[in-house]
Amino acid sequence: MAEGNAGAYPQVFVVDSQASYAPLPSGKSLRWTRFGQRLLLLLVGLALLGVAVEGHFIYYLYNKTEPSSLCLSLSICQNHSKTSPQSGGNLLSRIGAKETNEIPPVPTRRAHPPRPSAHLMGSGSPVGEKNVVQWVHAVGDAFTYHMGYDKGHLLVEEEGYYYLYSKVYLNAVEECSYIKHKVMKDTKAYDNSMELMKSNRFHCRTPKASKDQRTSGGEDLWNSFLGGVFHLHPGDEIFVTLEEGRKMRQGTADNFMGAFMI
The missing domain is CATH 2.60.120.40 (Jelly Rolls)
Structure with a gap:
């Protein structure tokens, strides 16, 4: 070997078999990720729909019971429990027409004392x-x-x-x-x-x-x-x-x- 060829040594690559590496995602994992996202969106949508239905039901009950509370406060309804639900609008119109500042007359009958x-x-x-x-x-x-x-x-x-x-x-x-x-x-x-x-x-x-x-x-x-x-x-x-x-x-x-x- 001539000394003039000393600088032409071959390159050596060392492979470490113990080194960790990040595996590339496979096509099956990507499909499961997309399915989970869609399922989450579906559950969120169902929850919002349930909240909307509950709010509508509460609003319906409030409108249904409001005429009864007005009747009790104004003392002008006596047989409201016998009327149909469809008469709520007419009932409210009658209440609005009769709501005045008139003072009811005082009964003239003499009240009895509590004891003999x-x-x-x-x-x-x-x-x-x-x-x-x-x-x-x-x-x-x-x-x-x-x-x-x-x-x-x-x-x-x-x-x-x-x-x-x-x-x-x-x-x-x-x-x-x-x-x-x-x-x-x-x-x-x-x-x-x-x-x-x-x-x-x-x-x-x-x-x-x-x-x-x-x-x-x-x-x-x-x-x-x-x-x-x-x-x-x-x-x-x-x-x-x-x-x-x-x-x-x-x-x-x-x-x-x-x-x-x-």
């Missing part, structure tokens, strides 16, 4: 037998509720504690008068009447009333009031007695008696 009660007022013949004061029980402001009335006696129907009251207006036509104003009770437990409240007063005409006799008609007015709480039972009778009943001034507002359960 009564208010009796003076009558034209104030005193009956045994000095029992007679009353008006169903005229004007006089009334009875769950209580009865019979010839001056207030009849108890329900057991409980009652506030009883009585007022009489008197005219001392004489120089001096002795007045006995009492609230009495008849009960099945006793044969005789029981005194619940009483007022014994001795009254004489005042000098001023005597001087003004010509202008005032000789009236010297004064009153007696009694009131208290008592336990009453069904069948008890409450009444008022007044001695010298002729001195009682006649008038529905001047004399009264009443009771109410507390």
